[in-house]
Amino acid sequence: MKKTLLSLSVIGSLMAGAAFAQDAEAFRDGFIAGNITWEDVQSRAKEEGQVNLYYWGGSDKINVWMDSIAVPALAAEGVTLNPVRITGTKDAVDLVLAEKGSGKGLGEGSVDAIWVNGENFATLKRQDALMGAFADKLPNSGNIEWNPDDPRALLNLRDFGVETNASEMPWSGQQYVCAVNTGRVAADVAPSTFDGLMTYLAANPGKFTYVKPPHYIGNTFVQAALYAHNPDGNGAVPFQGSIDELGAAELARLITPGMEYLKALEPHLLGAAGGNARYPEDPKALDGLFLNGEIDFSCQFGLYGVATGLRDGTYPEGAEQFVFPEGNMIKNKNYLVIPGNAPNPAAAMVMANYMASVDSQATKLEIAGMPPGIDPWKLSDADAAKLDAASPGLIGVTQADLDANTAPDTNATLVDVIEATWLEYIERNSSDSIEAIVENAVANLK
Amino acid sequence: MPETKELARHRRERVWMWIQLLPVMTVLIVLFGGALVLGVAQSLGFAPWFGVNTFPDFSYFAALWGDVFFWKSLGLTLYYAIFATLLSLVLGILLALAMVRTFPSKSLYKYLYKLPLMIPYTVGIALAVIMLGNGGMLSRLMAFAGFIDDPSQFPQILKTHMGWGVIAVYVWKQTPFVALTIYAVLLGMGRETEEAAAILGANKRQIFFQVTLPQILPGIISSTLIIFAFNIGAFEAPFILGGGFPDTLPVVAWRYFNDADYTLQLQGMATVVSIALVAGVILYSYLAFYRRYERRIGRN
Numbered sequence: 001m002k003k004t005l006l007s008l009s010v011i012g013s014l015m016a017g018a019a020f021a022q023d024a025e026a027f028r029d030g031f032i033a034g035n036i037t038w039e040d041v042q043s044r045a046k047e048e049g050q051v052n053l054y055y056w057g058g059s060d061k062i063n064v065w066m067d068s069i070a071v072p073a074l075a076a077e078g079v080t081l082n083p084v085r086i087t088g089t090k091d092a093v094d095l096v097l098a099e100k101g102s103g104k105g106l107g108e109g110s111v112d113a114i115w116v117n118g119e120n121f122a123t124l125k126r127q128d129a130l131m132g133a134f135a136d137k138l139p140n141s142g143n144i145e146w147n148p149d150d151p152r153a154l155l156n157l158r159d160f161g162v163e164t165n166a167s168e169m170p171w172s173g174q175q176y177v178c179a180v181n182t183g184r185v186a187a188d189v190a191p192s193t194f195d196g197l198m199t200y201l202a203a204n205p206g207k208f209t210y211v212k213p214p215h216y217i218g219n220t221f222v223q224a225a226l227y228a229h230n231p232d233g234n235g236a237v238p239f240q241g242s243i244d245e246l247g248a249a250e251l252a253r254l255i256t257p258g259m260e261y262l263k264a265l266e267p268h269l270l271g272a273a274g275g276n277a278r279y280p281e282d283p284k285a286l287d288g289l290f291l292n293g294e295i296d297f298s299c300q301f302g303l304y305g306v307a308t309g310l311r312d313g314t315y316p317e318g319a320e321q322f323v324f325p326e327g328n329m330i331k332n333k334n335y336l337v338i339p340g341n342a343p344n345p346a347a348a349m350v351m352a353n354y355m356a357s358v359d360s361q362a363t364k365l366e367i368a369g370m371p372p373g374i375d376p377w378k379l380s381d382a383d384a385a386k387l388d389a390a391s392p393g394l395i396g397v398t399q400a401d402l403d404a405n406t407a408p409d410t411n412a413t414l415v416d417v418i419e420a421t422w423l424e425y426i427e428r429n430s431s432d433s434i435e436a437i438v439e440n441a442v443a444n445l446k
Numbered sequence: 447m448p449e450t451k452e453l454a455r456h457r458r459e460r461v462w463m464w465i466q467l468l469p470v471m472t473v474l475i476v477l478f479g480g481a482l483v484l485g486v487a488q489s490l491g492f493a494p495w496f497g498v499n500t501f502p503d504f505s506y507f508a509a510l511w512g513d514v515f516f517w518k519s520l521g522l523t524l525y526y527a528i529f530a531t532l533l534s535l536v537l538g539i540l541l542a543l544a545m546v547r548t549f550p551s552k553s554l555y556k557y558l559y560k561l562p563l564m565i566p567y568t569v570g571i572a573l574a575v576i577m578l579g580n581g582g583m584l585s586r587l588m589a590f591a592g593f594i595d596d597p598s599q600f601p602q603i604l605k606t607h608m609g610w611g612v613i614a615v616y617v618w619k620q621t622p623f624v625a626l627t628i629y630a631v632l633l634g635m636g637r638e639t640e641e642a643a644a645i646l647g648a649n650k651r652q653i654f655f656q657v658t659l660p661q662i663l664p665g666i667i668s669s670t671l672i673i674f675a676f677n678i679g680a681f682e683a684p685f686i687l688g689g690g691f692p693d694t695l696p697v698v699a700w701r702y703f704n705d706a707d708y709t710l711q712l713q714g715m716a717t718v719v720s721i722a723l724v725a726g727v728i729l730y731s732y733l734a735f736y737r738r739y740e741r742r743i744g745r746n
Contacts, residue, residue: 088704090704098495101495206598212690214705271602271605271606274602274606275606275607276606276607276689276690276691278605278689278690279690281685288581289581291581292579292580292581292597292598293581293596293597293598294580294581294597294598416707427691428515428691444707445707
């Protein structure tokens with residue numbers, strides 16, 4: 001008797017699990033097809049009760065915003081936001097793929113949403129681990145430009161050259177901006193081109209360095225250098241295609257002058273006089289060098305990084321932003337993606353919808369200094385003004401300066417190759433030609 | 447029949463001994479042994495969960511050992527580990543010898559010298575960054591006092607391949623450990639043999655090398671064994687305070703594990719297995735050498 005009961009309950013729970021998974025898939029398909037109203041999503045989200053958001057937890061300011069603003073706001077909607085802070089986004093992607101590999105489908109995994117962009121999104125998409133086109137169907141998706149005829153929509157439609165297909169919701173937009181310590185160097189001495197940087201460092205050796213690739217902050221500096229030294233003179237344009245479209249030989253030709261520049265730059269970087277150039281591991285280490293006056297310029301993503309850094313003392317007094325490199329200040333967005341095996345898909349959508357609201361974007365901007373991911377021209381005047389008022393402000397540059405020097409990010413498939421080439425050609429000081437290194441890197445990544 | 451009774455008692459004791467050993471054995475065999483087997487298997491190409499299964503495949507080791515930077519990394523790893531161990535040993539012995547003497551405020555000092563033992567390595571590393579870095583306290587004080595124009599001119603202690611920062615943290619943390627071990631041995635052996643040698647006309651040098659040193663040797667061996675094994679496998683200090691590429695082997699392994707390319711994890715596992723091999727060979731020969739010495743002087 002006991003045995004029968006036990007086996008019955010086992011079968012029952014298995015069936016319930018299967019039924020729930022089926023039910024989650026029906027819900028997803030219905031929502032994407034537009035057959036499920038937002039009220040139904042909200043009531044299902046309340047049933048699910050919780051949403052697990054995995055995100056890089058290295059910024060105290062973002063963590064404070066998350067805990068003090070986002071958690072209570074979602075609690076008001078009946079959803080418990082569980083912020084899972086990770087040291088690298090790849091950890092969450094690994095978890096999703098491992099669970100997918102062990103056969104866990106929608107409704108059965110453990111990650112509801114991840115803060116991602118670039119290679120991590122490309123990996124999820126390549127592995128077919130996305131929930132689907134939800135982002136343009138949220139009530140607040142009207143705050144985002146989805147019209148492909150508007151060139152400004154490109155940042156929402158493509159993530160590092162990879163089509164998003166609305167499977168991720170733009171959360172924040174960033175631009176790669178450099179800061180100068182005017183306590184040490186006059187703002188007008190700050191170089192605006194890579195040649196200018198080289199000249200400056202020849203006179204002031206060791207007063208600059210950049211974050212070490214494969215960290216994306218370092219990759220972006222390398223990409224900007226490659227754009228500026230593009231032998232065809234058309235900057236970022238050829239870097240938008242995938243490696244399959246471009247081919248290894250063509251990529252090698254395009255990046256050779258830029259890589260040679262970076263190699264020539266190395267003997268002038270921080271610590272190079274003592275024998276080995278020092279590349280900091282992450283932006284925190286770079287901030288430390290800048291704050292201590294060990295370097296005069298510091299480059300990283302952060303439109304409002306200087307304003308918020310001055311506010312909390314992580315930037316030296318007198319830090320100002322400046323335009324560098326002219327015409328090649330890389331701009332991109334970062335997103336919230338819902339993986340294909342999210343345990344609480346409805347709650348994840350309610351969370352994403354909240355994150356796209358003007359209120360959450362404005363408080364996030366004010367407290368965490370994270371630029372909005374929604375597009376101001378889609379907002380009412382009152383909402384746009386609210387967003388403006390929340391901005392910590394630019395220091396030393398104007399929005400027009402930044403807009404005039406914008407460049408897009410590099411295609412995600414090229415980023416891996418460029419990063420491998422940097423490691424081989426610059427770090428390991430390989431004697432192979434760049435063509436051989438690129439060809440090798442492309443073959444290894446296949 | 448007293449003999450069978452004796453036998454039964456003996457058997458009971460044996461069973462009881464195995465029961466006592468069981469928890470520790472389980473942990474050792476399952477957790478440590480299992481991880482070791484899995485690590486070796488992965489380094490030989492067994493990782494079906496990444497879609498890689500070419501077991502047995504020595505190409506990961508061949509690629510690793512065929513790379514000149516692997517040997518540079520190994521050299522750096524051994525240099526930090528050995529140099530820090532020797533320095534801690536010398537300072538630890540001096541400290542222990544000083545501790546057996548009486549001096550004012552000894553009771554306070556007896557607690558004070560153990561302080562680094564209780565502080566985690568990461569805190570020690572943070573202290574090194576705060577004190578010794580180019581933006582650290584020392585450099586700022588020097589700049590403030592006018593010896594240098596600006597803190598960045600302070601000689602670079604951290605982030606060089608000389609590894610002064612790494613070694614400083616190891617020595618700071620391990621000297622008290624060596625001293626503690628040897629101090630305990632010194633207390634146990636008493637002063638009688640040393641005094642006898644002095645009365646018989648031995649000078650200080652002779653007393654140390656011929657009377658004290660042979661007696662504290664077991665303490666020296668066990669403490670250096672432990673700190674060397676730690677130093678060769680430690681990750682944080684060389685990662686944060688080391689000179690960057692070429693990194694020490696544990697950092698190299700970490701970089702492989704952290705790469706977006708999953709297949710590199712097998713290369714990382716080959717690196718970890720290499721560290722274990724090198725450490726195992728060195729520690730085993732060290733012990734074997736010591737045992738031979740002990741037999742030669744007639745100890746067992």
